[in-house]
């Protein structure tokens with residue numbers, strides 16, 4: 460689904476469509492997209508304290524805006540996949556963390 464949505468967003472960037480919110484975001488530019496990502500992330504935090512339905516909806520909004528950001532910055536989903544894949548199985552060493560050492 461993320462790939463399907465990414466491709467549709469990319470299509471809007473390459474071929475703007477009248478009345479499209481995605482086209483509106485690309486027209487406004489990077490700062491507007493970043494503002495929306497920030498707003499939607501905050502809404503996820505608030506929703507997590509409320510009900511599950513709201514969290515699902517706000518998470519979907521955030522993912523959509525993150526995909527718009529990736530397209531704007533010419534970052535492919537493959538690059539994200541590769542990064543995540545390179546982390547799989549590598550346990551993060553909690554003992555190296557500053558706060559744990561201080562404790």
Ligand SMILES: N=c1c2ncn([C@@H]3O[C@H](COP(=O)(O)OP(=O)(O)OP(=O)(O)O)[C@@H](O)[C@H]3O)c2ncn1[C@@H]1O[C@H](COP(=O)(O)O)[C@@H](O)[C@H]1O
Nearest residue numbers: 464467468471476478479480481482495498519520523524
């Ligand atoms: N998944 C989404 C999606 N999620 C959220 N949004 C839009 O994100 C906006 C977020 O709402 P807000 O109230 O925060 O923002 P707003 O007040 O409408 O707008 P701002 O003035 O704050 O920018 C809403 O207008 C939603 O419609 C989305 N807009 C489009 N898509 C998908 O993107 C694809 C391309 O759609 P078009 O943008 O219509 O071409 C399609 O598959 C759509 O379903």
